[in-house]
Amino acid sequence: MSLSVLALALALAVPLDRLVLPLLPTLLPVLAQLPHLARLTLHTLTLYSLLALALDSYNRPANPNGYRILRYHDLPGPWPTSLVWGLEKALYDDAPPGKLLDAWSAKYGGAYRFRGVLGAKNITLTLPSALHHVLTTSVYTYPKPLGGRLWLGTLLGEGVLVSEGEKHAGQRKRMARAFTPQALRGMHEVFEQCTGKVVDAWEALLTPTAAGKAATPAQDDAAGGKALSIDVQYWANRLSLDAIGLAGFGYPFGSLDSAVDGSEQHPLATTFDKLTDSSGTYAAFVLRAVLFVWPGVLKMPSKRTKSIGEVRKKLGAEVKRVRQESGSLAGRTVIGILEQQAAEEGSGIDDDEIEAQIMTLVFAGYETTSCAISWALYELALHPASQAALRDELRASASASQPGSGPQPHPPLLDAVIRETLRLHPPVLDLHREAETDDLVPLGDGRALWVDKGTVVYIPLNVLGNEGHPGPWNPEQWLKPAASAISGSTGSAGSGGSSTSTVWAFSDGPRVCIGRAFAMSEIRTVLSALVSGFEFAPDPALEVEPFVSFVVRPKVRGDRRSTLPLLVRKAA
Structure with a gap:
């Protein structure tokens, strides 16, 4: 079971703490009955989850404006259709071109996530304040890939x-x-x-x-x-x-x-x-x-x-x-x-x-x-x-227009x-x-x-x-x-x-x-x-x-x- 949880979490690129911690009350009584390898695996997952939480707290950005901060996994978005290509192939095959982007924006709003090749993180933004930040105030923080x-x-x-x-x-x-x-x-x-x-x-x-x-x-x-x-x-x-x-x-x-x-x-x-x-x-x-x-x-x-x-x-x-x-x-x-x-x-x-x-x-x-x-x-x-x-x-x-007067309005x-x-x-x-x-x-x-x-x-x-x-x-x-x-x-x-x-x-x-x-x-x-x-x-x-x-x-x-x-x- 623990190996299945690990494989599923890695495949979906979901933080393991979100999967393991809610399950601990149910898993602990069973832990004593499991073989040594299974207990070791669950201990490893628990340790990973705690370390992930600690690292997430340490990496939280400075927030002088008091924003309510969202992370990548907090955003809505479509599920990948391929473990290898994510949603890139679906976008490439989209007919007419742009239909998927229209549909996703209508469904998920002005900020949503989707996975690319090998689980690469992609974010789509259409909110005015976000566009101003990416395209104007921090334009060279966001170069072309x-x-x-x-x-x-x-x-x-x-x-x-x-x-x-x-x-x-x-x-x-x-x-x-x-x-x-x-x-x-x-x-x-x-x-x-x-x-x-x-x-x-x-x-x-x-x-x-x-x-x-x-x-x-x-x-x-x-x-x-x-x-x-x-x-x-x-x-x-x-x-x-x-x-x-x-x-x-x-x-x-x-x-x-x-x-x-x-x-x-x-x-x-x-x-x-x-x-x-x-x-x-x-x-x-x-x-x-x-x-x-x-x-x-x-x-x-x-x-x-x-x-x-x-x-x-x-x-x-x-x-x-x-x-x-x-x-x-x-x-x-x-x-x-x-x-x-x-x-x-x-x-x-x-x-x-x-x-x-x-x-x-x-x-x-x-x-x-x-x-x-x-x-x-x-x-x-x-x-x-x-x-x-x-x-x-x-x-x-x-x-x-008058002849010889050059370009006209x-x-x-x-x-x-x-x-x-x-x-x-x-x-x-x-x-x-x-x-x-x-x-x-x-x-x-x-x-x-x-x-x-x-x-x-x-x-x-x-x-x-x-x-x-x-x-x-x-x-x-x-x-x-x-x-x-x-x-x-x-x-x-x-x-x-x-x-x-x-x-x-x-x-x-x-x-x-x-x-x-x-x-x-x-x-x-x-x-x-x-x-x-x-x-x-x-x-x-x-x-x-x-x-x-x-x-x-x-x-x-x-x-x-x-x-x-x-x-x-x-x-x-």
């Missing part, structure tokens, strides 16, 4: 997406000047240029004699006009890559030109597509899951780790070549501004950091922005009333549509942070959670995005006075109040996405032109579903690669 940093660092180098602590703060400070409103105004022309190429290409495809890539022959749509099935994800990928190349470091990838004439894509575009454009395999899940508890797995020889090394080598070689061919960057691009500032300060910046930042810009900007554009067009195709209202506002705004409904898209389709479902030291996290209502060193904190962005704005597609809800401007502060969690004004897809706090204004400017420009000029409708013969690659991409059910065919025709 070491395994994730090593993986991204192996692939991209130690750029702003990977670095932590003082190094990250320094990199972010240097890059901030490249993302000011003044700098972004200079990049708006790039977004318009790239979007114009897509508009021209689609108009050519929609002519009666046109034939081209990423489209199928015209057909009658529900509105009675002629429509063409166009893979908008393909074009969004090409547009985003060209935009980040030109605005980020002054390099013309020519990805849109290749899409038009059918020529071979740039090697960097091909590499990123192969890396990010397909649903995961079981081997990919195992690597990701084990990384959290054993980062050293990256050093083990395997087909997957070898592939990562080859991609990193190829990316590095391409970035060096791209940098050599990009010409003078000073003051005109993100990297150019970064280099110019370093020269003015006399601090210098080494080649490794420049190349890491270039790869980070391409990786982060290309993936997230292209998917946001695709999901926005998909939702507008599903909701023709919203699409028509947005088109009317965009055309009215364009008619009111965008219609409020445009930002509302983008907010609603990011709420329903955040590119990243959750953030992962790992407690670097033991820490006390305030939960509100006089409570605080004692987080042990090494505990992984999950911050479900899809759940946070729905707080205050739940339910199906409804962009008009963002037009209410309570919702702040999308380009404004994202500090709602920091204030301890409602999170309704935060665009959680960009995170929050000092590590909020540094390129959020860049991404928003590009998305606005693209949607403005495409929705003004074209009408979108879903293909009734195809079922679109989300899947997780590096970000949450759309794909046709049954396909492995990311595609989003929509019926497109010229708008009346």
Whole structure:
């Protein structure tokens, strides 16, 4: 019996004192009747329980605010479905992605626990005071988990997406000047240029004699006009890559030109597509899951780790070549501004950091922005009333603008549509942070959670995005006075109040996405032109579903690669 108690306690990772002490009055009379080995086992369990209680009392954190302290085992949470994988495999297989996080948050509240690989401790937090602590006041106490940093660092180098602590703060400070409103105004022309190429290409495809890539022959749509099935994800990928190349470091990838004439894509575009454009395999899940508890797995020889090394080598070689061919960057691009500032300060910046930042810009900007554009067009195709209202506002705004006056204020409904898209389709479902030291996290209502060193904190962005704005597609809800401007502060969690004004897809706090204004400017420009000029409708013969690659991409059910065919025709 005692061995069964021990095995059960270890399997469930429940403190033994919670199992043994309540049973002692019943066990003691039986103890004298048991063989010597059984008595020794029970004595050992009792001693362990007493020592665990003593150690727990000794380790109780300082509590000057008089919080009612909760420990990991005090939190509610789902039971693991696997002794090996915990609940990681269930999360990986979740369909649609994020459904489990929604269900758990609804059932267990704003702070709950769940077990990961080999019983690893995971905590999910959505309470405003806890988020403010983890993402703002103690942001560098909660870095990305070491395994994730090593993986991204192996692939991209130690750029702003990977670095932590003082190094990250320094990199972010240097890059901030490249993302000011003044700098972004200079990049708006790039977004318009790239979007114009897509508009021209689609108009050519929609002519009666046109034939081209990423489209199928015209057909009658529900509105009675002629429509063409166009893979908008393909074009969004090409547009985003060209935009980040030109605005980020002054390099013309020519990805849109290749899409038009059918020529071979740039090697960097091909590499990123192969890396990010397909649903995961079981081997990919195992690597990701084990990384959290054993980062050293990256050093083990395997087909997957070898592939990562080859991609990193190829990316590095391409970035060096791209940098050599990009010409003078000073003051005109993100990297150019970064280099110019370093020269003015006399601090210098080494080649490794420049190349890491270039790869980070391409990786982060290309993936997230292209998917946001695709999901926005998909939702507008599903909701023709919203699409028509947005088109009317965009055309009215364009008619009111003066020629040559530069970027104009965008219609409020445009930002509302983008907010609603990011709420329903955040590119990243959750953030992962790992407690670097033991820490006390305030939960509100006089409570605080004692987080042990090494505990992984999950911050479900899809759940946070729905707080205050739940339910199906409804962009008009963002037009209410309570919702702040999308380009404004994202500090709602920091204030301890409602999170309704935060665009959680960009995170929050000092590590909020540094390129959020860049991404928003590009998305606005693209949607403005495409929705003004074209009408979108879903293909009734195809079922679109989300899947997780590096970000949450759309794909046709049954396909492995990311595609989003929509019926497109010229708008009346």
